[in-house]
Amino acid sequence: MATLEELASLVKGKVVGDGKLELTGVSGLDTAQPGEISLIASAKALPAARESKASAFIFPSNLREFNFQGIEIDNPRMAFAQILWYFYPKKKYAEGIHPSAVIGEGFQHGPGCHIGPLVFIGDRVKLGKGVVIHPGVVIQDDVEIGDDSEIRPNVVLCHGTKIGNRVLIHPGAVIGGDGFGFEKTSDGRHLKVPQVGCVVIEDDVEIGSNVTIDRATTGQTLIGAGTKIDNLVQIGHNVKVGKDCIMVAMTGVAGSTKIGDRVTLAGQSGINGHITIGDDTVVFVRGMVISSLPPNSIVSGQPARPHGEDMRIQAAAGKLPELLKTIRQLEKRVAELEGKLN
Incomplete structure (x- = not known):
């Protein structure tokens, strides 16, 4: 267990909300339970964050206006990894x-x-x-x-x-x-x-x-x-x-x-x-x-x-069926014109 303030200090982030909030773990947005902290890596995760049961979030500064409680930090993914290590430290083995x-x-x-x-x-x-x-x-x-x-x-x-x-x-x-x-x-x-x-x-x-x-x-x-x-x-x-x-x-x-x-x-x-x-x-x-x-x-x-260059080639390849259809139509018209001339 750790307070939000302690976790923010660990990752050198800024506390937003109640720094004394006690957190028992860390999880993904869709699986988080009350008492856990989760990650909002970008604006794409906002809909899932609004539905999440997490008590706090790690999020970048440009999402501050959404009033999430948690840790504001420039690199939320790195902070998430550090907090995972805090709650799930490397196992020690007996000599x-x-x-x-x-x-x-x-x-x-x-x-x-x-x-x-x-x-x-x-x-x-x-x-x-x-x-x-x-x-x-x-x-x-x-x-x-x-x-x-x-x-x-x-x-x-x-x-x-x-x-x-x-x-x-x-x-x-x-x-x-x-x-x-x-x-x-x-x-x-x-x-x-x-x-x-x-x-x-x-x-x-x-x-x-x-x-x-x-x-x-x-x-x-x-x-x-x-x-x-x-x-x-x-x-x-x-x-x-x-x-x-x-x-x-x-x-x-x-x-x-x-x-x-x-x-x-x-x-x-x-x-x-x-x-x-x-x-x-x-x-x-x-x-x-x-x-x-x-x-x-x-x-x-x-x-x-x-x-x-490869993306342009791939884009052109996607048009091949249409181009082949056009070529067949042109071949047919050329054949018709040649028949009339003959």
Whole structure:
């Protein structure tokens, strides 16, 4: 429980209404109950806010005239996230190793680590302080995991993977599986190319459920600090991803591509191999990038092209049935005129 005044102080917002109002939780507009605070992110949410049972709201300054009680702040979404963390703090795990865990030789770990049931840890694995390993995780030989990282159930970290500090990996991800490397032989078969590199995940990265990041053929596949990867993303061998990127669900990045800093790849984006994506580029949903892009590009379509150009093409494509009908009518008239001339 917290007062409205306490929550406003937490997020550095302005109290509107009774600062002593006691709040028991935070919820969405449609599910909030009396005593809870909710979010009005923009004017579009006003009808739902008027129907909401919430006792207080987090809202931007330009909605002040609607006389909501709550917290006025420039970035209401950020404040909402902070208040969620206040009411639902990160779970703390007791230090210790479950007796069902299988631990290899040369295992090292810092203080405060928690290793859950049925975990497998190979040889020469190193964990920093405060690392949490959930049930069913497989950690192969020579893996290193930095301080305060959390590996959730059924993740597989293949041999030699390097994980930084404060990394969160969601269930079912496979980090460091073999890259897809084959050479065609003279008799038409496919010879596997040994994948002897590794994967390096830098600090403050979050990796979603069932993500696969392939180890490099040689050298490293690299995910830069602060990057956030949604569920069901595939990253090929020897890819280099920069810092603070966003990669949304079902995106695929082919091998040896270099992605700059602060790049956004929207859902189901497809990125060709051996190309470079410049810093601060945005690829819209289902964009298919087949060649390198300079920094600050905003692209969409298949193949990806500047977003404005692609929108014009899409608009024109929507008129094709009408245009085809007009062409058929013109062909008919031309044929009639030719018949008269003949």
